[in-house]
Amino acid sequence: MNHFRTDRLTAERLNESHLADLVALHLDPEVSRYLGGVRLAETTKAYLATNMAHWDRHGFGLWTLQTKDGAFAGRAGLRHILVDDIDEIEILYAFKREFWGRGFASETATALTDIGLSHLKLPSLIGIINVGNAASRRVLERSNYLLERSTNRKGEDVVIYRKRR
Template identity: 80%
Template sequence: MDHFSTDRLTAERLNEDHLADLVALHLDAEVSRYLGGVRAPEVTKTYLVTNMAHWDEHGFGLWTLRSKDGAFAGRAGIRHILVDDVDEIEIAYAFKREFWGQGFASEIASALTDIGLSQLALSSLIGVVYVGNGASRRVLEKSHYLLERNTNRHGEDVVIYRIRR
């Protein structure tokens, strides 16, 4: 599933051509506040390579997102991560600031959940959210994820939300 669309977004499988957009996204301090902080371009390049390899290994991963007019909007996806030494599959999303507060995160979370549970037939998905990120918590709650627990990830207090098939 290299491409998909929602009402207002088109998604394309992550590839090398997306590096400049990802670098700009990850250099924005406000966007990166709940992503572990601003990432240097070299770190984003490693991130891109790692996430392209995820596609090759698992058949799913991250997509870049564009608005219907073609403007880069952000990134989102479904990927394996380790949480408390357990292999989990999370949905993740990050948008440029000009796309905040317009329902894009809820739109993509709903699409990712449907892809993960219905099309990929995964048994469950999680969302990992910094405790203080109220907006992202509300997105997951609106998408019917249930708060499962608190934990610490990379030195940050986070909450784990889960939805099951």
């Protein structure tokens, strides 16, 4: 599933041509504040390589998101992640600031949830959200994810939401 569409976005499988857009996204301190902090270009290049390898290994991963006029809006996807030594599938998304507060995250979360639970037949998906990120918490709650627990990951207080098939 290299592509998908929502009402307002087109998603394309992450590839090397997306590096410049990802670097710009990850260098924005407001965008990155809940994503572990600003990532320099070399870190984003490694991130891209890791996530392209995830696609090769698992048949799904991260997509870049474009508006109908072709503007880069952000990135989102599904990926394997270890949480307390358990292999989970995480839903994730990040948007350029100009797309915040316009429902794009909710639209994307709905599409990713459908892909993960209906198309890929995964048993469940999780979202790992920094406790201070109220907007992302609302996105998952609107998509009927249930708060499972609070924990600390990489020195940050987070909450884990889950939705089951």
